[in-house]
Amino acid sequence: MEYMVNLEQFYGPMDLLLYLIEKNEMNIYDISIALITDQYMDYIRATEHIDLDQLGEFLVMASYLLNLKSKMLLPDPVEPSEADQESPDPREELVNKLVDYKRFKLAAELLGERLSDDYPRIFYRHGSTVLPEPESELSATPRSLHRVYVRLLQDMLAQDKYQIPQGDINVGEKMSEIEHKLKLAGRPVHFLELCHRDLGRREILALFLALLELIRLGKVTALQEKRFGEIRMVIKC
Amino acid sequence: MLMQDDIKAAIEAVLFVSGERVGSQELSHLLNISEADLKQVMQEMMLEYQQEKRGLQIMALEGGYIMGTKPEYAGVLSQMIKPVRLRLSPAALETLAIIAYQQPVTRAEIEQLRGVKVERILTNLLERGLIKEDGHKAVIGKPIIYRTTYEFLKIFGLSSLNDLPALEVK
Incomplete structure (x- = not known):
């Protein structure tokens, strides 16, 4: 060529x-x-x-x-008899x-x-029609890395000060909690409803273990319609 | 309770000062009217702005409203302000178009359509705030789902995704 x-x-x-x-x-x-x-x-x-x-x-x-x-x-390779059907x-x-x-x-x-210069565009007062070009290269020196790392460490230490000591989480208690809530509600309850926002990961895990235990004992039925979907729980009387 | 005309004037004031999109919820809270009433008022206002000879218009923008100029006056305005235009490479535009029309969409799905890797382009679009990550798809590997942002709508002069130009291919 x-x-x-x-x-x-x-x-x-x-x-x-x-x-x-x-x-x-x-x-x-x-x-x-x-x-x-x-x-x-x-x-x-x-x-x-x-x-x-x-x-x-x-x-x-x-x-x-x-x-x-x-x-x-x-x-x-289709047989002649089948050849009538269009492959x-x-x-x-x-x-x-x-x-x-x-x-x-x-x-x-x-x-x-719509991005071209002659396109009749709309202007906004705080119109950030201007987006910053992304930084093509990241620049960092060992010193700046060190600074960031130290700050992160300090933040982490500062956070620790305010952490309330976690009590032991008891699956048994969680089981009675679920049973109690289901009885009170008198309707199917979604698992997520039990997880308040401020629950830690450990507590949610305990709740889930409690639910599994209750299902095993035949006290509660749980339904999940699709994968990763909501879990609905119903108490058995 | 404000009178109808007062409500409109107040909305105008709020949108002017904000200069940004103001959510329907926030507006109805501010004015102490129901969202249904607000919708009605906004419909009227948007029409009034369109019918009257004004340089401004009010537009619905993804769950809220925003005040902007009418496209007719772009010529005058661009003599005054020279905006740094958004420049996107054709490859980035293609990727953005796929996300805009197909969303929610994963990286693998975009790559399937374009036949090339798009990782770098996605990072670029994310950094510019044109797209966002929106959770994970419930399939094996839980890939990240991408959607366009409301900045995207604003920049491309769309009031919602339904406003995207229709695609007709012979």
């Missing part, structure tokens, strides 16, 4: 793929995989300086395309991905327009 190409001008493999499809004026729903794969491979081969991370991403797509190409070349097009997954990607590329353009 006589010309130099630079993969870096593409934001990723999907972008390159879309570019090739458009350059060849192909219908996105009827891509000639063989042609596109060859051109895609040419691009990768012709690229010299590229960081490995990025190249990896392009190679993943390359191997996917090669796989697809071989699938397209091989005869369909799924192996390109379908790729097409869906491309269509999705195209949508978001368009979305990005639409959003980008």
